[in-house]
Amino acid sequence: MHLAPPPPNLDEQGVERGLQQLRALTQEKGLKNSAVREAVARAALSRSGHFSVEDLASDLRHGGPKKPHSATVYRVLPILVEAGLVQETLVTRGEGTFYERTFEREHHDHLICTSCGSVVEFHSEAIETLQSELAKSFGFRLTSHVHELLGLCGDCDS
Amino acid sequence: MHLAPPPPNLDEQGVERGLQQLRALTQEKGLKNSAVREAVARAALSRSGHFSVEDLASDLRHGGPKKPHSATVYRVLPILVEAGLVQETLVTRGEGTFYERTFEREHHDHLICTSCGSVVEFHSEAIETLQSELAKSFGFRLTSHVHELLGLCGDCDS
DNA sequence: CTTCCTGCAAAGGCTTTGCAAAGCT
């Protein structure tokens, strides 16, 4: 069990590998290439922490030449999820959907302070193993999971 | 690790104990008694599985003399949560919020088939223990958690 | 030329909120 290492920002080559993985999926599905979709993917891969759809749209408005409409971002995100670049996260926050990069990043879960909102990312191999065994014993093939621990952090608990 | 026992429906006395627990909270908070709130609590405590706000509102429309507006149910549910009668659940389903009774019911988590939607409730003492240790090691005081395993059940995986 | 993609605006679905009447204490 350990603290997940802080998000090691993806360098330009990493982003490029992510785009290639995206292209592999879109080709396989018979989709066309799209500069806008790649711009969204770039923005998502470049983010270091948790982000919302609006965060991405905002990055794109300020950052590059392409300024996708947020409806487009909503349409692209499920593709990025399917391509394994990002994943929904912080589902207990309630206010809107959040994502985080999963591409070339170690799997982790979250410990969340319900008072100040601080988030600790952890990884427990023991829990992962138990989950697998559990699923197996019920005849399930596990594809993903949501595991968020809610409580008060040291600062808020005093 | 085991299958959580099927919800042992609360009998009338159990419901009454639940209402008492609710009254304890409302008194402590200086709230007033309310027949409508208790009707919602009764409906929630009487449900056996997972339910939505609309499910409750519907029960109340058909069941008793009181027919609370759904806005009222939305206002009452957080109080029932705080009183420890119910809890949000199936957060990964996405479509609206679901609740389930926690009062006089063993804690459990969920294994969910993303294809057919079937849900298995399980309890793993080992995982619970690991969670506690984990929170402790990061200086958190745990108050609750969300743990949902997503995958394909035996039927859908063939 | 056929199919996919994008922007825009509108619709949708769930949940919250403002207000006035009604209910507790």
Place this chain on the structure above:
DNA sequence: AGCTTTGCAAAGCCTTTGCAGGAAG
């Protein structure tokens, strides 16, 4: 009386959808 609670309707918010023009293959 003074505060909470309720119903109702309206507003809010996030997300999805229909459509028409544009881009890719």
